[in-house]
Amino acid sequence: MKINGNEIRPGNVIEHDGGLWVAVKTQAVKPGKGGAFNQVELKNLINGTKLNERFRASETVERVRLDQKDFQFLYAEGENLVFMDSDTYEQLELARDWVGERAAFLQDGMVVTVEMYEGRPIGISLPQQVTLGVAEADPVVKGQTAASSYKPAVLENGVRILVPPFVESGERVVVDTEELTYVRRAD
Incomplete structure (x- = not known):
């Protein structure tokens, strides 16, 4: 599906220079002199390289549906x-x-x-959140304030994350798979 260069939005996948690229950031620029254009930061879907490209409203690009x-x-x-x-x-x-x-x-x-x-x-x-057991958690250090201190822990899959001081070994916790962070105790 062909779209104009000024219609590219973040998340769009386009075919450009013989490769597949996803638009990471876009910015509409209207300079004082010359025509307006869309400044687009692209990331290659195959090898992960990044590219900054200018697309004028008169240019067309092929938008790809995955x-x-x-x-x-x-x-x-x-x-x-x-x-x-x-x-x-x-x-x-x-x-x-x-x-x-x-x-x-x-x-x-x-x-x-x-x-x-x-x-x-x-x-x-992957699913946004998964539930895993805590294989090992460091003991709480006396004098630490509970509000802002987190301690290191190792999950059953070997991933290291930071957990609140009240989480002990053997407990099950919910983890965010994108950020690799503790969310809450599992029910």
């Missing part, structure tokens, strides 16, 4: 993670490096959303 499909996490096999399409039962293998550090939050049966372009995986979204 297919989103739900996949269920099955298991990890070496450096690969195996997912299954919930509808067709086809399996998809993704490299652990491609998923990144958030791969530690994958749990058996967890449903994730994979963005695809022409049958090729481009991005993956």
Whole structure:
């Protein structure tokens, strides 16, 4: 779908210079001399490189629609993670490096959303929050004020986060998978 250069918004995926790019930031600029343009910060979906580009209103770019499909996490096999399409039962293998550090939050049966372009995986979204057990938590230091002090803890998946002083080893906590932060105690 073709759109004008001044219609690019953050989150739009466009085809530019032979690659797929997502608009991170956009700013409409109207200089005193010359025509208006849209200053766009782009991030390559394949290799993560960034690019600043100017698009004039008269230019057109190809806006790309990504297919989103739900996949269920099955298991990890070496450096690969195996997912299954919930509808067709086809399996998809993704490299652990491609998923990144958030791969530690994958749990058996967890449903994730994979963005695809022409049958090729481009991005993956995990649930916003997961519940995990605290494997080890440092003891509370006497004299620390409870209001602002957090202590280090290691979750059952090996990820280190900061938790409030009242959280002990063995408790279950809810963790934000994007920010890698403590949210609350699990019910």
